[in-house]
Amino acid sequence: MSRMVTQIISTMETQVSNGPSGTSLPNGPVISTNGATDDSKTNLIVNYLPQNMTQEEFKSLFGSIGEIESCKLVRDKITGQSLGYGFVNYVDPNDADKAINTLNGLKLQTKTIKVSYARPSSASIRDANLYVSGLPKTMTQKDMEQLFSQYGRIITSRILVDQVTGISRGVGFIRFDKRNEAEEAIKGLNGQKPLGAAEPITVKFANNPSQKTGQALLTQLYQTAARRYTGPLHHQTQRFSLIPPFGKGPDPNNSTKPILDNLLNASYGVKSSPSLLPRFSPITIDSMTSLAGVNLTGPTGAGWCIFVYNLSPEADESVLWQLFGPFGAVTNVKVIRDFTTNKCKGFGFVTMTNYDEAAMAIASLNGYRLGDRVLQVSFKTSKQHKA
DNA sequence: TATAATT
Numbered sequence: 001m002s003r004m005v006t007q008i009i010s011t012m013e014t015q016v017s018n019g020p021s022g023t024s025l026p027n028g029p030v031i032s033t034n035g036a037t038d039d040s041k042t043n044l045i046v047n048y049l050p051q052n053m054t055q056e057e058f059k060s061l062f063g064s065i066g067e068i069e070s071c072k073l074v075r076d077k078i079t080g081q082s083l084g085y086g087f088v089n090y091v092d093p094n095d096a097d098k099a100i101n102t103l104n105g106l107k108l109q110t111k112t113i114k115v116s117y118a119r120p121s122s123a124s125i126r127d128a129n130l131y132v133s134g135l136p137k138t139m140t141q142k143d144m145e146q147l148f149s150q151y152g153r154i155i156t157s158r159i160l161v162d163q164v165t166g167i168s169r170g171v172g173f174i175r176f177d178k179r180n181e182a183e184e185a186i187k188g189l190n191g192q193k194p195l196g197a198a199e200p201i202t203v204k205f206a207n208n209p210s211q212k213t214g215q216a217l218l219t220q221l222y223q224t225a226a227r228r229y230t231g232p233l234h235h236q237t238q239r240f241s242l243i244p245p246f247g248k249g250p251d252p253n254n255s256t257k258p259i260l261d262n263l264l265n266a267s268y269g270v271k272s273s274p275s276l277l278p279r280f281s282p283i284t285i286d287s288m289t290s291l292a293g294v295n296l297t298g299p300t301g302a303g304w305c306i307f308v309y310n311l312s313p314e315a316d317e318s319v320l321w322q323l324f325g326p327f328g329a330v331t332n333v334k335v336i337r338d339f340t341t342n343k344c345k346g347f348g349f350v351t352m353t354n355y356d357e358a359a360m361a362i363a364s365l366n367g368y369r370l371g372d373r374v375l376q377v378s379f380k381t382s383k384q385h386k387a
Numbered sequence: 388t389a390t391a392a393t394t
Contacts (some may be wrong), residue, residue, distance in 0.1 A: 047392055072394055106393035114392090121393050135391050158390065171388055202388085209391045 035310040042069065042092035044100065045118040047085045049073070050109040052329055054082075060332050062088045064317035065102065066095030087118055102318045119177070128155075128176040129293075130185060131206040135159065135170045136197045147194055148174050151183025173206055303331050304358040305353045305380040306350040311335065313343035323365055324350045328357025349380065 049058065055073045062071060073086040090096045096117070104115040119125055135144065145157045159172040176182040182205065189205040308320065320333035332351040335344050352358040358379070366377040 043394095045390095045392065045394090049391085051391080070394095074392095074394060082391085085393085089393055118393065125393065129390085131389060155392070160389075169388085173390060175392065207389065209389080301389075309388095 039069075039089055039122065040117065042091070042096045042097055043087060043118045044091040044115055045085060045087055046103075047114040047116075048111045049084050049086060049113055050111050050329075051082055051084060053108070054329075054331075057329060057331050058088075061103070061321060061330075064119060064321070064333065065090070065099045067091040078313040094243065103321075107319060108316075108321075108330075111327060124180070125176050126179060127205065128179045128182045129206040130174045130176070130182050130203055131171070132174060132201055132203050133171045134199050135168065135172060136194065136199075137170055139168065139194065139197075141172070143194075144172055144174065147189065148176075148185055151176070151185035151188060153177040158252065216281045246346060302328075303353040304355055305350045306352060306362060307376075307378050307380040308349050308350060309347045309376040310370075311344050311346055311348055311375070312371060312373060313341075313346075315344040315348065319370075320348055320350050323353065323368075323370075324361050327352070327361035327364070329353035346380060 030317050044062075046058075046062070053073070055071075058073045059068065059071050062068060069091050069092065070091040071086065071088040074083045075081060076083055088096075088099065090099065100117070103113065106113050106115075130148075132144070139159070141157055141159050144159060145154055148154060148157070153176065155175040155177055157172065157174050160169045161167060162169055174182075174185070176185065186205070187204050189201065191200045193200045306324070308323075311319070315335055317333050317335055320335065321330065324333070330350060330352055334350075335347065335348040336346075337343060338345050345385050350361075352361065362377050362379065365375055366375070368375045
């Protein structure tokens with residue numbers, strides 16, 4: 001089980017822009033002559049969202065750009081689990097454009113989200129994802145795209161690499177715009193040797209990632225349950241009580257602990273965080289919070305409120321998302337602005353769901369140099385509240 | 388030899 005956690009595969013992906021089609025208007029919803037609304041310039045698809053991100057967090061993140069007409073985090077119909085992508089339809093096409101420019105590539109926990117225009121929904125674009133294996137280890141993502149591009153428009157491509165060495169694992173994925181393009185690629189390339197390759201490649205339709213093995217689903221259950229608990233870290237394993245499918249010995253608590261430790265450590269999101277981060281140390285975090293957090297407001301409803309001081313007058317919400325997003329679930333960010341000038345008054349607030357992630361963010365970002373300023377970051381206290 | 392891309 002713990003092996004599955006360490007098996008996270010690092011990948012590279014081309015960011016393909018799905019440009020909106022049709023003529024462009026400066027503002028407002030586009031109404032075609034038949035009365036149907038054309039949302040091609042306002043509707044976005046967001047991919048590679050963290051597994052634990054909620055609909056509320058999703059809305060909060062994209063709502064910080066502009067007024068949203070509608071948004072939806074897509075979930076598995078049966079399990080209710082996030083499928084890792086969603087849609088945001090803005091009122092104003094300019095905000096959709098702004099969202100792509102400011103949020104595409106944003107790092108959230110272990111993910112780098114992708115924000116692009118949604119293609120018009122249709123049956124012809126479904127099931128157009130191919131799984132490719134037996135690729136020469138020297139073949140790059142560009143090489144692979146070049147090979148497949150003769151069969152149609154490529155939406156995404158990816159070659160899986162060993163996380164430690166960075167060397168290609170010889171397998172990858174190609175998503176075409178249309179299913180029939182994917183079919184043609186299979187006909188043309190399955191069993192063929194790429195230019196100069198020793199072995200033929202296998203090209204077939206990819207399995208649907210939502211069709212998981214029982215064990216993978218159980219892992220996911222554990223992750224979800226573990227992240228929901230927001231107490232101090234050293235209490236986490238002893239308070240945790242999801243046992244039956246995992247316990248092999250007479251004391252399921254003991255046999256479960258190492259698994260949980262792995263899952264919890266994997267959930268800190270430290271790996272993808274800025275290089276300035278110190279190594280994770282539960283003792284440091286705990287002593288810091290117990291000494292400095294005398295007047296902690298605590299997890300009031302939504303989560304743990306963090307006070308961020310010494311932001312520049314130009315700071316905006318996206319800065320706070322970028323700073324705190326890598327550490328875990330962020331439910332809300334707010335930059336406090338002067339009423340008349342609309343400039344940041346030098347501080348803001350961030351709400352995070354989980355105590356351990358909030359503590360990690362504070363430990364890492366307090367004293368962080370942002371431009372020519374040094375940030376002060378702490379749990380919000382009642383004293384600061386009055387100020 | 389397996390990633391969360393169409394509501």
